[in-house]
Structure formats: C-alpha cells, structure tokens
Amino acid sequence: MTKFMKKYAQFMTGRYGVDDLFYFLMALVLITGLFPAFILKNGLSLVRWIIFAFGLFRYFSKNIQARQKENMWFMKWFRPIKKELKFRFTRIRYIKTxxxxxxxxxxxxxxxxxxKGKHTVVCPSCNKEFNVNILF
Ligand SMILES: [Zn+2]
Structure with a gap:
C-alpha cells in the first residue's frame, strides 16, 4: 500500500462512502453533463453542482445512520426501476438464446x-398451463 493510499484509508475510516444513491447522483451529474450547453442554462448547471456537492457530502459524511436512512428512502422507489432495467438488459443480452x-x-x-411455433408451457411458479407463440 502506498503512502497516499494509507492516508486515504485513514481519512475514510468512519465515513460513509458509496451506495446506490451516490451512484445515482453521480450518474445524473454525468448524464446531464452530456447535454449541450445551450439546453442547460445557468440554472440547471447550478442544480448539477448542488447534486454533485450533495453526493460528495454524503460520501465523506460521518453520520452513517442518516445516510443509510436516505439511501433506504431512495431505494424504496428506485428498487423496482432498477429491477426492471436489469431485466431488460438481461433480455437483450440473451436475445440469441x-x-x-x-x-x-x-x-x-x-x-x-x-x-419456434406454438407451445403449451407449465409455469414453475403456479403450475398452471398457458400457450405461448414464439415467432422468431
Ligand atoms: Zn404462473
């Protein structure tokens, strides 16, 4: 471990670090950064800085309980979205098989x-039969 990494590890001891909300905030900052400057007027640019600062504040915060509460609140509505996105990516990933x-x-x-064709499928979850048609 280099001297810098030791110092950094020492500094981060007892601090919150990263979680899903942190990743979401940073992704938001990066994605809005891709918009051309004429769409993002000064007001939105300020909002980006505020989001970035809030993300950093959470990252370095020592009030771990409060940060966990924020993340739990965030995950309550973000978890279903994350699950659906993950499923759609999986669907695309295995489109050939x-x-x-x-x-x-x-x-x-x-x-x-x-x-390919029409089949009768038994659902492993509820054991009921239904028909599917796989075209391609
Ligand atoms: Zn079923």
Missing part, C-alpha cells in the same frame, strides 16, 4: 428456449 414471457396467471417472468 432465450425468449421471455410473462405467466398470465401469476405474472411471473419465464425464460424459454427458442423453439
């Missing part, structure tokens, strides 16, 4: 091998 269908009875997502 699987098709995804939702069970009409229990709404469970099912991953099916690509067997």
């Amino acid at each position: 699987y098709r995804y269908r939702r069970c009409p009875h229990c709404h469970q997502q099912l991953r099916l091998p690509i067997n």
Whole structure:
C-alpha cells in the first residue's frame, strides 16, 4: 500500500462512502453533463453542482445512520426501476438464446428456449398451463 493510499484509508475510516444513491447522483451529474450547453442554462448547471456537492457530502459524511436512512428512502422507489432495467438488459443480452414471457396467471417472468411455433408451457411458479407463440 502506498503512502497516499494509507492516508486515504485513514481519512475514510468512519465515513460513509458509496451506495446506490451516490451512484445515482453521480450518474445524473454525468448524464446531464452530456447535454449541450445551450439546453442547460445557468440554472440547471447550478442544480448539477448542488447534486454533485450533495453526493460528495454524503460520501465523506460521518453520520452513517442518516445516510443509510436516505439511501433506504431512495431505494424504496428506485428498487423496482432498477429491477426492471436489469431485466431488460438481461433480455437483450440473451436475445440469441432465450425468449421471455410473462405467466398470465401469476405474472411471473419465464425464460424459454427458442423453439419456434406454438407451445403449451407449465409455469414453475403456479403450475398452471398457458400457450405461448414464439415467432422468431
Ligand atoms: Zn404462473
């Protein structure tokens, strides 16, 4: 460990660090930074700085309980969005090998091998049968 890393580790002891809210705030700052300057007028640029400063404040904060509370509040509404995004990326990732269908009875997502045509599928979650049509 270099001298700098030791100093940094010492400095960060007892501080909050990163969590999902931190990543979200920093992503927000970076993504809004991609917008051309004429869309982001001075007001929005200031908002970006405030978001960035809040992210850093949380990162270096020693009030861990309060930061965890903030993150829990954030995750309450962000978790379903994160889950859906993750599922959509998985769907695209395995587009060559699987098709995804939702069970009409229990709404469970099912991953099916690509067997073109009409099939009867038994849902492993509720054990009910339903028909699927895989076109391609
Ligand atoms: Zn089902």
